[in-house]
Each structure stands twice: as C-alpha cells, then as structure tokens.
Amino acid sequence: MLRRILVANRGEIALRIIRACRELNIETIAVYSEADRNSLHTRWADKAVCIGPAASRNSYLNAQNILAAAVAHGADAVHPGYGYLSESAIFAEICEAHNLVFVGPTAEQIELLGDKSRAKATMRAAGVPVVPGSEGAIHDESELIAVAEEVGYPVMIKASAGGGGKGMRLARDRGELIKAYHTARSEAAAAFSNDEVYLERFIEAPRHIEVQLFGDNYGNIVHFGERECSLQRRHQKLIEECPSAAVDESMRAAMGRAAVLGATAVNYRNAGTMEFLLDASGEFYFMEMNTRIQVEHPVTEMVYGIDLIKEQIRIASDEALGYDQGDISPMGHAIECRINAEAVRMNSRPSPGLIETLLVPGGYGVRWDSHVYQGYTVPPYYDSMFGKLIAWGTDRDEAIHRMKRALAELTVEGIETSIPFHRAMMDDPAFRGARFSTDFLEEWLAETELSPKE
Amino acid sequence: MELKQIKELISLVNSTDLTEVEIENGDFRLRIRREQKEAVPTPIRVMETVMPEVVGTPEPVVESREGLVEITAPMVGTFYRAPAPDADPFIQVGETITQGQVLFIIEAMKMMNEIESEVKGVVKQILVDNGEPVEYGQPILLIDPRA
Numbered sequence: 001m002l003r004r005i006l007v008a009n010r011g012e013i014a015l016r017i018i019r020a021c022r023e024l025n026i027e028t029i030a031v032y033s034e035a036d037r038n039s040l041h042t043r044w045a046d047k048a049v050c051i052g053p054a055a056s057r058n059s060y061l062n063a064q065n066i067l068a069a070a071v072a073h074g075a076d077a078v079h080p081g082y083g084y085l086s087e088s089a090i091f092a093e094i095c096e097a098h099n100l101v102f103v104g105p106t107a108e109q110i111e112l113l114g115d116k117s118r119a120k121a122t123m124r125a126a127g128v129p130v131v132p133g134s135e136g137a138i139h140d141e142s143e144l145i146a147v148a149e150e151v152g153y154p155v156m157i158k159a160s161a162g163g164g165g166k167g168m169r170l171a172r173d174r175g176e177l178i179k180a181y182h183t184a185r186s187e188a189a190a191a192f193s194n195d196e197v198y199l200e201r202f203i204e205a206p207r208h209i210e211v212q213l214f215g216d217n218y219g220n221i222v223h224f225g226e227r228e229c230s231l232q233r234r235h236q237k238l239i240e241e242c243p244s245a246a247v248d249e250s251m252r253a254a255m256g257r258a259a260v261l262g263a264t265a266v267n268y269r270n271a272g273t274m275e276f277l278l279d280a281s282g283e284f285y286f287m288e289m290n291t292r293i294q295v296e297h298p299v300t301e302m303v304y305g306i307d308l309i310k311e312q313i314r315i316a317s318d319e320a321l322g323y324d325q326g327d328i329s330p331m332g333h334a335i336e337c338r339i340n341a342e343a344v345r346m347n348s349r350p351s352p353g354l355i356e357t358l359l360v361p362g363g364y365g366v367r368w369d370s371h372v373y374q375g376y377t378v379p380p381y382y383d384s385m386f387g388k389l390i391a392w393g394t395d396r397d398e399a400i401h402r403m404k405r406a407l408a409e410l411t412v413e414g415i416e417t418s419i420p421f422h423r424a425m426m427d428d429p430a431f432r433g434a435r436f437s438t439d440f441l442e443e444w445l446a447e448t449e450l451s452p453k454e
Numbered sequence: 455m456e457l458k459q460i461k462e463l464i465s466l467v468n469s470t471d472l473t474e475v476e477i478e479n480g481d482f483r484l485r486i487r488r489e490q491k492e493a494v495p496t497p498i499r500v501m502e503t504v505m506p507e508v509v510g511t512p513e514p515v516v517e518s519r520e521g522l523v524e525i526t527a528p529m530v531g532t533f534y535r536a537p538a539p540d541a542d543p544f545i546q547v548g549e550t551i552t553q554g555q556v557l558f559i560i561e562a563m564k565m566m567n568e569i570e571s572e573v574k575g576v577v578k579q580i581l582v583d584n585g586e587p588v589e590y591g592q593p594i595l596l597i598d599p600r601a
Contacts, residue, residue: 034591050589051530065530065590068562072532072587098563 001317002026002077002101006070007045009081010060012388013295014041015371017079020309029073031066033059035379040371047073054381060084063091070100077101077316079309083383086292087114103316104270105291112266113289123286126265128258131277131285133200144181144199145174151201157181159188160196167191170202203285205437206277208232209244210290211259212300214311215268220321223256224304225330227296229275230438231425233348233445238418239425240336242299245396245434246278255284256325262286271297271312295338295388298369302334302392332392333399337407337422339370339387341378344421345449352380356414361406365392365399368410378415389422396434400426424448460484523573525595527588531562535584543584549577550601557595560588569594576601 004027007017014030018041021028030045035054042048049069052059059065061084070078078095080086086104089111095102104110113119117136124130132151137160138144148155148171157180159167167188169180181197189195208229215221228244229237243252259274273294275287297308315321343349358374370387372378378386391406393399404426410419425431430440476485527533535543535558544556551557556568578596582588 049530049587050591052590059590064563068529068531068560069587069589071563072530072561094563 001319002313004029004046004073004075005077005079005103005313006031006066006073006075006100007041007079007081008060008066008085009079009083010036010039010041010371010382011386012369012371013081013293014039015044016369017081017309018044020307020313024310024313026313029069029075031060031069033381035381038376040373040376049073054379056084056382063088063094067094067098067100070095071098075100077103077313079103079312080292082292082295087290089114101316103312105268105272109266109268110291113272113291116288119289120286122265123262123289126262128262128274128286129284131200131203131287134198137196137198138181141178141181144177147199148174148177151199154202154204156200156202157184157197158200159184159192159194160198161192161194162188167197203277203279205439206279207244207246207436208275208287208438209247209255209278209284210273210275210294211255212294212297212308213259213263213268213272213274214308214315214321215263215270215272216315216321217269217318218320219264219267220324221260221263221268222321222323222325222328223259224300224306224308224328225252226255227273227294227299229296230436231431231441232438233344233441236348237296238338238340238344238441239422239431240296240299241396241399242303242334243330244278251282251284258284258286260325262289270315271308295385296336298367298388298390299334299336302367302390303330303332304328305331332394333396334390334392335396335399335403337389337403338385338418339389339410339412339422340384340418341386341415342384342418343416344418345424345445346416347449348384349416350380350384351416352378352384353415354378355412357411358413359409359411361389361409363406365402366390366406367392400432519596521598521600522578523575523597523599524593525557525569525571525573525597527560527590527592527594528569529560529562529567530590531560531567531588533582533584533586533588533594534559534561534566535580537566545577545580545595547577547580551575551577551597571597573597573599575599 005021006029007014018028028045030041030048031051032042032048033052033054051065051069052062078100085091087110089107092102092110093107120130134147154172157169167184169184171177171180184197185195188197209226210229211226212224226244226247228241231239271293273290276284277287278284301308341351354377355372355374360368367390372386389406391399391403393402407423430436474487544558545551551571552574553571555571557571558569560567575597578598580595582594
C-alpha cells in the first residue's frame with residue numbers, strides 16, 4: 001500500500017481524498033495557494049505546503065512546485081483529484097519519472113482519450129456506438145449530401161477546430177443542408193482561421209448519461225452503473241443522480257457492456273467515466289471519456305456501497321480489483337446537489353465572501369462533502385462550488401424527499417448560494433417526474449429567472 | 455583542586471540536566487553554572503551579537519523584524535546554503551550582500567535553482583536549516599538594508 005500521498009488539489013475533493021487516506025492510514029500532504037491558507041484541507045492533512053499565489057496557474061497548475069513538494073516531503077504518490085492537473089498527460093508522465101505513482105490512468109491513456117477525434121475513432125473501432133457521421137472532414141457538396149443521406153436527418157455541421165457553438169449549423173432536411181454547410185464553413189473560417197467542417201447526426205433533446213468504470217493494473221475492468229447528469233447550465237452540472245430514471249436494467253447492462261468494451265480496448269486502469277448521449281428512442285452514443293474521478297462520484301458510492309477514492313488508491317497501490325461484475329449491484333437511489341456560491345436564478349451571478357452562518361444537515365442517508373465552515377471566506381479566484389449535498393433513499397421518491405428535508409436544514413448566510421434553486425427544483429413537477437433532457441435547465445431558468453432587483 | 459578535577463566536574467555537569475553546581479571545601483569555593491540555551495531564542499542572540507557592532511547603538515532592536523527585509527522562497531523545494539555538500543555556504547550571518555549575489559539554492563525537479571538577492575544589506579538571520587523543505591513564500595533570510 002502507498003505510504004504518503006500528496007493531494008494536488010483544493011476544496012472539497014482535496015478533503016475527500018485526505019479523509020480516505022486517513023482511514024487507510026496513509027499520510028497526506030496538502031498543497032494550497034496563498035488564498036487557501038484557511039481551507040479545511042490544510043488542517044486535516046498531516047502536512048500542508050504552500051505552492052504559490054492565488055492564481056491557479058501559479059499554484060494548483062504549477063506542476064513544478066507541486067512535484068517539488070512531493071519529492072521534498074517524501075511522498076510516494078500524487079492524487080490529482082478532478083480538474084487542474086488531473087487530465088494532464090505530461091503531469092502524469094513527470095510524476096512517474098520522479099518515481100511518484102500518479103493515482104489515475106497512464107499518461108498514454110490520458111493523451112489518447114483526451115483527444116476527442118482519436119478517442120472517438122478508438123471507441124468506434126472497439127464496437128462502442130458513436131454518433132453516426134462523416135469520417136473526418138467534408139470536402140465538397142456532393143460528399144456532404146451523400147453522407148447526410150446515409151447518416152439520416154436532422155444533422156449538425158460542426159467546425160473541426162470548433163468549440164463554444166461557433167461554426168455549428170443544424171440542418172433538418174436536404175433543403176437546409178447546403179446553406180448550413182456554407183454558413184458553418186464561413187463562420188469557422190472567421191472564428192478559427194480554418195473552414196474545415198464535419199457532419200454528425202443531430203441527437204434531439206438527449207440525456208447526458210455517464211458510466212462509472214474501474215480497471216486495475218491486471219486487465220480487470222468493471223462498471224458501477226450510470227449517473228444521470230442532464231441537469232446542466234452551460235455544461236456545468238448542478239444536480240446528478242444514480243441511477244438514471246431513464247435507464248432500466250437491460251439498458252444499464254448494455255451501456256455497461258459498451259463502456260467496459262471501450263475501456264478494455266485501451267487497457268484502461270483506475271477510475272474513468274464514459275459519457276453517453278441517450279436519445280428519446282433509447283439509443284445511446286459515446287461522447288467522451290473522462291480519465292479522472294468525477295465531482296459527482298458520491299452518488300455512485302451511496303448506491304453501490306463502495307468508496308471510489310479508496311478503490312483508486314488501492315489500484316494505484318498495484319492491488320487487483322478482487323471482484324467481478326457479478327459482485328456489483330445497485331441499491332436505492334442517490335441525488336447530489338452542487339452547492340455553489342452563486343445566485344443560480346440571477347444568471348449564476350458569483351457570490352464569494354464570508355460565510356457568517358453555516359448549519360449543516362445530517363441524519364440518516366444525508367452526506368455533506370465540503371471544505372468550508374462558519375467564518376470561512378469563499379475566495380473569488382476559484383470554482384464557485386463549495387459543497388456537495390448528497391441524499392440517499394430506497395427509491396427516487398424517498399431520495400427527493402430526503403434531499404428536500406436536508407436542503408431545508410442547510411443554512412448558509414453571508415453569501416448567495418444555489419440552495420434556493422435546488423429547493424425549487426425538488427418541487428418541480430418535471431424534475432419529480434424525471435422528465436428532462438440536457439435542454440431542460442436552460443429553458444427552466446429562462447422561464448423562472450429572477451431579475452437582479454428581486 | 456586540580457585543573458583535571460575541575461574539567462571532570464564540568465563534563466559531569468554537562469552530562470546531566472543540572473544547570474548549577476556549587477562546591478565548598480574549606481577556603482576553596484567553586485561554582486559551575488550552565489547557560490540555559492532554551493531560554494534564549496536564537497533570533498535574539500543573533501541580534502545581540504551583530505547589532506551593536508554594525509549599528510553601534512547600545513539598544514539593539516531585539517525580537518523585532520522592523521526595518522528588516524524578508525527574503526522568501528520563490529518556489530517549493532529543498533533549501534541548500536551551499537552549492538555542494540562539502541562547499542562553503544553562499545552567505546553567513548553578518549555578511550554584507552549585494553544585489554544579484556547568490557544567497558542560496560532551492561532544489562526542485564532535480565534542478566538547482568540559485569536564488570539571487572534583490573536587495574543589499576547585511577544578513578541578520580538564516581531562518582531555515584540546510585536541507586529542509588521549503589514552501590512557496592516561506593521566509594528564508596532576514597536582511598538589514600540600512601546597514
């Protein structure tokens with residue numbers, strides 16, 4: 001087993017990892033920026049090392065200072081958490097070069113799966129369903145028409161160099177196709193100095209469903225079911241669930257099989273998440289693979305009764321999984337609400353500052369993962385999430401009622417938070433009925449958005 | 455009492471926790487007293503020994519870093535006072551330093567990073583032991599720029 005782990009992260013996930021290490025009798029080294037001196041993760045670690053000023057690029061992204069701290073304090077492993085350096089192939093490689101175990105997949109796996117087009121090609125070759133579309137760029141109108149007919153309408157034309165919705169055009173039929181093609185190309189040329197575009201079938205009102213994967217260093221790979229992550233604003237998840245109300249047992253088995261198939265193709269090790277788009281007809285398509293632990297991992301832990309961070313550390317210590325798919329089964333339902341320092345219904349206006357009052361809910365089936373306390377100041381430099389409230393129930397209905405009760409107890413004064421949004425959502429008929437897709441939240445917020453005056 | 459006996463007595467006292475021993479034998483009286491190092495923090499000792507010499511004032515600024523410049527670690531790593539294990543340290547307490555002069559080394563990522571001074575003055579105190587890990591922003595030296 002590993003002896004001393006440097007936790008290369010901040011906030012709740014740093015604390016989450018430190019807690020797992022303490023239970024495993026593994027020493028921990030916390031790192032912190034000058035703005036995080038008073039964060040709880042610096043207190044519960046065995047040692048805390050300041051690695052730079054407030055700006056992330058000079059502290060939590062400062063690979064040199066983080067590795068120097070690991071070496072100088074005798075760590076034998078680095079846990080990157082999520083975000084920051086967790087999906088940096090170079091960082092993983094430098095860790096290994098300094099004889100530090102990187103708690104995660106190999107640098108090669110991070111690199112391959114981090115490249116969207118290579119990842120997609122790999123998964124397609126492995127037999128994982130991907131969104132039907134052109135193989136690479138579209139070169140002229142005749143190719144465009146041929147591919148669109150083959151793929152089936154509606155189709156989306158996307159810039160190869162794209163991002164942020166630029167150079168993206170929807171075509172519902174052949175009539176719209178040619179115009180969409182040329183508009184997308186000129187937009188792409190203007191935005192990215194590259195007019196190359198490709199074509200994909202447009203998946204209408206999909207759900208975002210992701211499968212939790214785990215592999216050891218000996219080629220054993222299993223999955224821990226799916227998570228429902230459709231409730232997002234600007235690709236930021238706000239509420240996650242395990243399992244998804246849209247996934248039944250046979251779909252779960254099919255998705256899990258596909259995910260394990262894809263992970264096996266790259267001989268994946270440690271924790272990973274395969275993201276799928278699920279359409280209304282029940283077809284699912286590979287989107288991407290995240291090569292790290294996810295923010296929303298606790299909902300899986302509550303339903304599958306497993307500590308995923310400990311599993312990560314165990315596997316990084318070169319232990320074998322020790323169980324197979326047949327040993328894994330879900331029980332009940334869990335919901336996670338991300339508690340952010342922002343007014344969600346005021347266009348997610350950030351609200352850092354002093355937490356004057358904090359009352360944390362408890363009781364059966366309630367979990368609070370957070371690095372804050374009463375008197376803590378949420379710094380303005382980082383992500384606005386300062387806590388995760390998780391509720392478990394024997395079924396979705398009980399989980400919702402328990403979350404409602406916990407949200408009623410959770411009291412944060414001094415800053416604005418996402419708590420009012422979550423309370424409203426627990427009473428929303430569409431949410432209660434699990435009738436939503438990735439479009440739902442933006443539309444819901446547009447309808448119920450409060451003006452800053454209110 | 456012979457010198458040899460006195461020496462033996464001193465080493466005996468040194469090997470115990472005793473701080474004071476008094477021996478009386480007729481008209482001969484000997485008192486051995488040991489300074490309690492713990493009671494005198496290193497910073498003050500350094501200030502006392504150096505300040506009068508440099509500033510020439512009878513009331514040295516003890517226990518205060520007022521007016522002194524802190525040199526902090528610009529990166530995380532291991533602190534070294536000398537360029538090699540058997541080499542002389544770059545600087546000593548009491549030494550006058552100039553801008554651009556190498557003060558110490560921080561080893562990070564197997565690289566020896568020479569840290570140069572941005573100020574001139576006299577080294578008042580070295581706050582970190584050789585070979586110790588240092589964090590970002592940790593005070594390493596106290597420099598008196600007035601000297």
